[in-house]
Amino acid sequence: MSITLERVRAMDAADPLRHLHDRFLLPDNIIYLDGNSLGVLPAGTLRKQQDMVLNQWGHSLIRSWNDHGWIDAPQRIGAKIAPLIGARPHEVIVTDSVTVNLFKLITAAAALSPDRPVLLSEAGNFHTDLHVASGAVDAVPGMRLEVVPRDAVEDAIGPQTNLLLLTHVHYKSAARFDMAGITARAREAGARTIWDLSHSAGAVPLHLGRDGAELAVGCGYKYLNGGPGAPAFLYVAEHLQEALTPLLRGWMGHATPFAFSDDYVPAPGIARFLAGTPPMLSMAALECGIESFNGAPMEALWAKSVALFDLFAALIDERCSGHALDCISPPDPDLRGSHISYRHPHAFALCQALIADGVIGDFRAPDVVRFGITPLYLGYEDIWNAVERLARILETGFWRDPRFAVRGKVT
Amino acid sequence: MSITLERVRAMDAADPLRHLHDRFLLPDNIIYLDGNSLGVLPAGTLRKQQDMVLNQWGHSLIRSWNDHGWIDAPQRIGAKIAPLIGARPHEVIVTDSVTVNLFKLITAAAALSPDRPVLLSEAGNFHTDLHVASGAVDAVPGMRLEVVPRDAVEDAIGPQTNLLLLTHVHYKSAARFDMAGITARAREAGARTIWDLSHSAGAVPLHLGRDGAELAVGCGYKYLNGGPGAPAFLYVAEHLQEALTPLLRGWMGHATPFAFSDDYVPAPGIARFLAGTPPMLSMAALECGIESFNGAPMEALWAKSVALFDLFAALIDERCSGHALDCISPPDPDLRGSHISYRHPHAFALCQALIADGVIGDFRAPDVVRFGITPLYLGYEDIWNAVERLARILETGFWRDPRFAVRGKVT
Numbered sequence: 001m002s003i004t005l006e007r008v009r010a011m012d013a014a015d016p017l018r019h020l021h022d023r024f025l026l027p028d029n030i031i032y033l034d035g036n037s038l039g040v041l042p043a044g045t046l047r048k049q050q051d052m053v054l055n056q057w058g059h060s061l062i063r064s065w066n067d068h069g070w071i072d073a074p075q076r077i078g079a080k081i082a083p084l085i086g087a088r089p090h091e092v093i094v095t096d097s098v099t100v101n102l103f104k105l106i107t108a109a110a111a112l113s114p115d116r117p118v119l120l121s122e123a124g125n126f127h128t129d130l131h132v133a134s135g136a137v138d139a140v141p142g143m144r145l146e147v148v149p150r151d152a153v154e155d156a157i158g159p160q161t162n163l164l165l166l167t168h169v170h171y172k173s174a175a176r177f178d179m180a181g182i183t184a185r186a187r188e189a190g191a192r193t194i195w196d197l198s199h200s201a202g203a204v205p206l207h208l209g210r211d212g213a214e215l216a217v218g219c220g221y222k223y224l225n226g227g228p229g230a231p232a233f234l235y236v237a238e239h240l241q242e243a244l245t246p247l248l249r250g251w252m253g254h255a256t257p258f259a260f261s262d263d264y265v266p267a268p269g270i271a272r273f274l275a276g277t278p279p280m281l282s283m284a285a286l287e288c289g290i291e292s293f294n295g296a297p298m299e300a301l302w303a304k305s306v307a308l309f310d311l312f313a314a315l316i317d318e319r320c321s322g323h324a325l326d327c328i329s330p331p332d333p334d335l336r337g338s339h340i341s342y343r344h345p346h347a348f349a350l351c352q353a354l355i356a357d358g359v360i361g362d363f364r365a366p367d368v369v370r371f372g373i374t375p376l377y378l379g380y381e382d383i384w385n386a387v388e389r390l391a392r393i394l395e396t397g398f399w400r401d402p403r404f405a406v407r408g409k410v411t
Numbered sequence: 412m413s414i415t416l417e418r419v420r421a422m423d424a425a426d427p428l429r430h431l432h433d434r435f436l437l438p439d440n441i442i443y444l445d446g447n448s449l450g451v452l453p454a455g456t457l458r459k460q461q462d463m464v465l466n467q468w469g470h471s472l473i474r475s476w477n478d479h480g481w482i483d484a485p486q487r488i489g490a491k492i493a494p495l496i497g498a499r500p501h502e503v504i505v506t507d508s509v510t511v512n513l514f515k516l517i518t519a520a521a522a523l524s525p526d527r528p529v530l531l532s533e534a535g536n537f538h539t540d541l542h543v544a545s546g547a548v549d550a551v552p553g554m555r556l557e558v559v560p561r562d563a564v565e566d567a568i569g570p571q572t573n574l575l576l577l578t579h580v581h582y583k584s585a586a587r588f589d590m591a592g593i594t595a596r597a598r599e600a601g602a603r604t605i606w607d608l609s610h611s612a613g614a615v616p617l618h619l620g621r622d623g624a625e626l627a628v629g630c631g632y633k634y635l636n637g638g639p640g641a642p643a644f645l646y647v648a649e650h651l652q653e654a655l656t657p658l659l660r661g662w663m664g665h666a667t668p669f670a671f672s673d674d675y676v677p678a679p680g681i682a683r684f685l686a687g688t689p690p691m692l693s694m695a696a697l698e699c700g701i702e703s704f705n706g707a708p709m710e711a712l713w714a715k716s717v718a719l720f721d722l723f724a725a726l727i728d729e730r731c732s733g734h735a736l737d738c739i740s741p742p743d744p745d746l747r748g749s750h751i752s753y754r755h756p757h758a759f760a761l762c763q764a765l766i767a768d769g770v771i772g773d774f775r776a777p778d779v780v781r782f783g784i785t786p787l788y789l790g791y792e793d794i795w796n797a798v799e800r801l802a803r804i805l806e807t808g809f810w811r812d813p814r815f816a817v818r819g820k821v822t
Binding site: 025027030032034037038040041045046049050053054056057058059060061062063064065066070071072096097098099100103107123124125126127128130131132134135136138139140141147172221227228229230231232246247248249250251252253254257258259260261262263264275276277278279280281282283285355360362364365408409410411 | 436438441452460461465468470472474475476482483508509511518535549558583638640641642663664665670672674675688690692693694696771776820821
């Protein structure tokens with residue numbers, strides 16, 4: 001029995017989260033399924049930026065560090081992320097980028113077990129994680145990076161393993177690791193795990209505390225809707241915070257930054273992982289992005305994500321069969337994140353044709369089209385319309401137009 | 412013969428840079444002599460931020476990485492900073508913070524001379540430089556940090572010296588090092604110098620190429636008017652770029668960031684010093700800040716800075732003698748930057764009283780009041796009025812009011 005538009009509209013009508021859509025400024029005539037390299041603009045962000053620029057910077061100037069709480073922003077925004085990832089408020093801080101934060105955590109945590117020389121990660125992990133890991137191991141005496149295929153990761157954990165660096169939800173396939181199981185497996189072997197939550201935070205329910213996670217980083221510009229290149233977050237479980245001494249140090253992470261003392265003394269707790277002065281305009285936008293989750297429980301969002309994903313997959317099966325689209329994302333919701341990806345021999349051109357037709361997904365080299373499922377602002381009819389357009393593009397061969405072969409710098 | 416208000420107004424009337432004042436939105440009834448922890452708001456920044464948020468992010472979304480040149484912003488903005496510091500466009504890039512950039516340069520450059528174990532710096536250097544240095548040396552096998560008094564720095568350069576880390580203009584005293592002389596002295600001894608230009612860029616004429624500087628970092632939120640916590644810049648002379656391999660690595664510094672390859676291959680040239688995704692809202696504000704220098708030659712700005720400083724010092728001598736103000740900034744313009752600092756036994760309360768009276772300088776622990784001299788938007792009569800208010804505060808003892816003893820988190 002095929003899915004009807006009527007049935008899809010009934011799903012929207014029954015959606016208890018439908019009103020959240022109004023919290024965002026969405027572009028006209030676009031179905032935004034970017035998955036998810038840049039979240040959409042929350043409606044409150046424009047006014048907040050105007051206040052930041054004109055009043056807080058322009059008028060109050062340097063006084064805003066105290067008067068408008070700039071100096072506490074890394075902790076304050078971190079505490080707002082905490083409930084989205086199942087952490088306690090003082091275990092999360094906003095600072096720098098995912099890359100820089102991974103460097104901080106790898107180098108600080110590796111030093112706790114100087115007799116264990118291996119940083120273990122997954123081949124095909126998001127590449128910045130592997131790049132930063134390749135340098136970070138050179139900063140720790142005797143350390144080396146071992147990269148093994150995904151299905152060999154668990155067996156590779158052993159007495160040499162110092163740190164395990166994994167991305168919780170894979171950027172390409174959306175395959176999700178079992179955080180509790182793997183963290184426990186590593187801990188039994190005497191190793192610690194660093195989780196990259198870039199495709200998880202704000203997308204799937206996370207319970208870092210309950211699942212025993214000790215170290216994590218994540219992205220502000222994807223599902224948290226913090227704006228282009230928004231600062232990242234860093235998580236350290238309370239019991240580890242005082243044991244870690246950052247190798248990458250700066251005045252904002254000093255115990256007394258305004259005493260201007262030559263000697264480095266780490267700040268108590270998570271604040272020691274701050275380094276330089278935070279980019280406040282971008283920080284303010286991130287804070288607005290996180291506030292767009294207010295009153296929307298992650299469990300409810302996740303239930304809707306699952307339903308949107310399943311609808312997408314079912315519609316593709318019905319409407320696009322015979323067009324060489326091969327789903328690489330797990331059918332089991334417990335094993336996946338909040339995006340759905342397909343292999344296609346002409347994935348790049350297909351993605352460009354979709355964009356030209358108002359459906360924004362992303363191409364991921366060499367042959368994947370990825371669609372983000374963001375329950376905060378997507379409806380079921382959006383999914384219907386996206387698949388309709390994709391089916392038409394495939395049926396008509398629209399994607400063969402030569403203009404869709406031209407690549408920009410960011411593809 | 413005392414200086415008259417008439418004479419000061421004549422200086423404003425004859426000022427060829429007076430029109431630059433209109434490029435900025437200055438708060439009413441405030442004389443802004445912050446020196447210079449946060450530059451003022453350029454008039455064009457508000458509109459640019461609105462365009463960034465509403466159009467580039469909100470409307471164009473992920474497409475803006477190509478369509479609005481986000482992906483090239485680190486290089487493009489770096490190239491705009493280059494003429495302000497006497498560098499070539501491809502030698503400067505905007506990324507991360509001063510702290511993180513120092514870590515990148517120290518760790519990458521130290522590896523070039525593995526037989527030289529010493530990173531040499533100045534006691535009382537801006538503290539984040541010493542904090543980051545203390546960690547960076549631990550990331551390089553055998554390396555150690557040596558910190559010596561300012562007047563002992565040159566003599567301490569020797570065969571053990573790998574890197575010399577100096578701040579060109581001292582954040583507190585404004586004392587300026589001889590860039591050409593010290594860089595040459597270090598090079599003769601086989602050492603390289605990293606210059607922190609945080610209090611120099613946009614403040615004093617810089618000729619990095621001419622003066623033989625090879626490595627430098629600098630701040631975007633001070634004299635470049637890039638907004639609170641604006642991203643920083645990093646300079647590497649062309650001849651060194653390919654020799655340096657960053658220890659802190661990320662996808663934006665990869666040769667092919669969108670090939671998503673596991674292996675790290677540094678980008679050609681300066682781009683290898685990028686790491687994570689840049690915070691675009693803050694990047695855009697920095698670009699506006701730098702554009703506020705358009706058509707204003709650094710030499711003309713510097714001549715005005717010298718005249719403003721000399722007027723300030725002369726008026727203090729005339730109006731505030733006998734009040735224990737002790738100027739710690741060099742009288743010789745060639746030996747200083749663009750701020751003037753005074754020791755005073757009650758510097759904190761004095762600074763707070765000045766702020767309450769509409770003159771914003773900064774307190775620098777333990778006993779310094781610092782006044783920034785920013786020729787882009789300050790006039791001679793501003794200096795007159797600031798000193799008048801300071802004289803009145805000293806004469807009346809207004810600063811003794813108990814409310815001026817209360818410290819905020821940022822002091």
